[in-house]
Amino acid sequence: MQEQIKPGFHEQVQRKLYILTNEEQKILQKFGNEWFVTRLDGLKIGDRSEYKYALIKAPRNYQELFNFERELIIIFSDYESFQPRSTDAIDAVSDQLQDLRIDKICSIMLSKDDKIEEKIRDILKESQESQVIVPISYSEILNNHSDSYFLRNKFKTNFYTRDLFDFQSPLKKDLYFFGRSDIINKIVNRHFSNENSGLFGLRKTGKTSVIFGIQRALDKIGAKSILISCDDTSFQQRRWNKCLHYIIVEINKKYKLNLPLQAEDQYTEENASQIFAEEICKIYHIFQEKSILIIFDEIERITFNISSVTHWEKKFDFIFFWQTLRANFQKLNNVFSYLIVGTNPVCIEQSSIFGKDNPIFHSIPIEYLPRFDVPQTRDMVRKLGRIMGLQFEEIIYSKLTEDYGGHPFLIRQVCSLIHRLNNQHLPITVDRITYDKAKNEFDKNYASKYIEMMVSVLSEFYPDEYDLLEYLAIGDLNFFNQYAIESTEYTNHLKGYGIISQTRDEYDFKIDAVKQYLIQKNKYKKVNTTNEDMLNEISQRRNALEPKLRKIVRTQLKAKYGENQARDKLLLSFGKEEQKKYNHLAYKDLFDPDKVNIYFENLKNIIKKDWSTFEHIFSRKQEEFNLKMEAINKYRADAHAKQMTPDRMGHFRDCMTWIENHVNDFLED
Structure with missing residues (x-):
């Protein structure tokens, strides 16, 4: 195996060293001890600003750590106080050379200003799309005599800690823009x-x-x-x-x-x-x-x-x-x-x-807007990942593309999570196990938030298309197919968005995370369910609503009357025997189902009796509240099982959804 050429200065650099001061030559030599220094020159920006720059090429050990393939720009800023405009020198060098060998994502800024690191950090905070800049002051590199990993650690600190996948706003520059x-x-x-x-x-x-x-x-x-x-x-x-x-x-x-x-x-x-x-x-x-x-x-x-x-x-x-x-x-x-x-x-x-x-x-x-194919996903994920200490196995690019339908925003967010979950162990190779762990975490805890952002525009402006998606998700294919035949433009739009695909007369989701989000959100919309399914739904939704109503009653009575008076009022809602039984309990314990038999019926009656305390929660529609709560209680499947009909189930869903929406809106505010 041929031995790799040792790092050092190219002949052109040797001939140009005179443009550097003595201390700058010493600094460049520090890089030459570990890197190939391939070019040295100067440039002028505007009428006054002058800079010197060098190009460096990574040896094998840096290539393995950071996946560097192109040459990096080093800027010498010999001004005592670093100004943000000095970063323009990086772009100026890149434009001047017009060389595809230049790495556009990362550069090194050397400065006489000892606060260079803090100032570069502030610049990057203001502009998320800025390239990765490794800031090093003249003094710290010149005074380093014992740390042989000084430069390597500088790169690690500035590369591995920055999340280049987590872009929430539209991209205004070319630097991190891929595939379009x-x-x-x-x-x-x-x-x-x-x-x-x-x-x-x-x-x-x-x-x-x-x-x-x-x-x-x-x-x-x-x-x-x-x-x-x-x-x-x-x-x-x-x-x-x-x-x-x-x-x-x-x-x-x-x-x-x-x-x-x-x-x-x-x-x-x-x-x-x-x-x-x-x-x-x-x-x-x-x-x-x-x-x-x-x-x-x-x-x-x-x-x-x-x-x-x-x-x-x-x-x-x-x-x-x-x-x-x-x-x-x-x-x-x-x-x-x-x-x-x-x-x-x-x-x-x-x-x-x-x-x-x-x-x-x-x-x-x-x-x-077309979805990403595998090569486009690979280009984006590989280029950004290498700067962050993530090296992806080839199979992961196709899995990302398939699992998230080539949706670049979702793909970036999954990769961002991979980085967060593994940032204590960088650099790493992202294999199937690492990817599956992050995917499961993302689908469980993060996907719904992002998918809500994506599809909410349909529910806002195009509710018919949104309904169509919901019926496909919950498996109501009779309704979906009938609608698809009558309104082909709707399915054409959904296919155009890249959400669903069509094979002959069958439709399916291209992004499984969207399907799972809609299933969860609409799990109580499915029609033609069995009697057992309907009874289970009634039980589940009442059981989920009851603790929320307990919380509302507890907090609202206390807010209006104070704890002692609220406790007295609550005790009066029970029968005489129960009043004696619960009289020794603290106010909060009266709402503990393990200590007190406070049922759905009790909560309903408390709200009805003290309606002025709760009316703002239910749109001040007392009669509607009473009717819907009575209906929900009538259908309580856990008390005595009934043979449900589609009409009765539809009535229950309408009533329960009205109450749930008001309760959830109040608790979320």
Whole structure:
């Protein structure tokens, strides 16, 4: 086996050492003792800032520890006080070299400032998307004479402790952005071909990150774009004609054009289209005839039948707004195009709105944000994991992709948990056992929170599609199949989101965690259950409700009357024999089912008798509360088993759900 060449300086570095001070040469030698130093040079940023930099290549031991494959940048910042702008030198070196061998995720910052570590930590707190920077002061590396693992431990401290998987917000930079270049290129090319686009997907699938990616791609070539967030009240609260003025103002503001624009009140319903055309043409000519991409994010917020704002939901604002944009798009050839981004393409698919033609019906190509395939999962997980001390066995990439349906956000959160569970033993190899342990923990304790974030948009805006998912999850296939045949657009949307798949006439979930979440949430919705199942459900739900009612009665009586008076009132709710039996007990013990026979019926009567204490919990609907509690008690399966019918079970579920919702809402506040 060929012996590895020893670390040290490349000839080019030897010839350039003169640009360094004596102490900087000593520092670089420390790296040369352990690394291959391949390049040394200087650069100037702006008029005043000058930096020296080196490139280092990892020897085998560092490759094994940190999976380094490319060269790292070292920046020498010889200013006495480190300033955040010095980190720009890293990007400047990377841009200057334009070399694929440079590692874009991690670099080393050397500084004369002894507080460099603290200052870099503050920078990274402010920007989660910053690359991994290993901060080392001149003094600490020069004064280290005994610790032969000094550099290695510096890398471990700054790499293994940072969780690069746990990104909750959309990604604004390229650094940690993976797997979406095809869709970005497709939309950018459509814009340059004077075509409009539509991009759709559930929350947390990365739509906003793709928007930022599209804008970065346009910025790199000097093209222009503006992002309009339809959930911004300053946009959605405006009428359709004033929204056109808003778009022009935002372009003017973003590119600091300082154009004298028409006042908003000039954008009347009669004149808005013409004035918009004139002003966007002015901007187009200032941009040297470069077309402008107008991006509308969260399109649901201004969509008919869905928006929470009346003039978009129930009036003709959607029609007039898109009539204007569509007409000007066609008339002003190549001046602007638009990209519509949201959850669901219903705004494009519905042919008529309130009896009028939909101006954008089938006029925009629809793209769903694609799920990750195994190579894309591997690229993301491997690159981020190597910096964090996680080396994944090859089989894990396919398991992650299959188990979480190629959903990048869920995949990252699982990997984040793997890091947290093993951060005391890094670096590690993530094998099947390690992965299965983390997966079980994630599915049990974390998945529901993230899946709720993903699918809540369906329950909010598209309840029919959400219902369809629920029925598929609980196995009510008769209802699901009937609905799927009658409303094929719903199943097409669900397939587009990447939640379900279809094989011939059979449907199934692509993300098992979504299925399990919906099963748990809707376990009491299943129809055609056996009599035994119905009786078990009644018993389970009453048994789960009873301790919650005990807690509410205990806390509310005490809050209103004080403990002593509340105790006296509670004792009066029992019979005389029970009053004597329980008279010696403390207030809290009167609610202990092991000490006191306080039943569902007792709790119901206490609330009814002192209704003013509890009415705010139950929407002040006393009669409805009484009827529903009576019905729940009537169906108490644990007292005397009955032959339940679907109608009676439906009545029980309606009553129980009403009580449960009010109780849970109160206890969660």
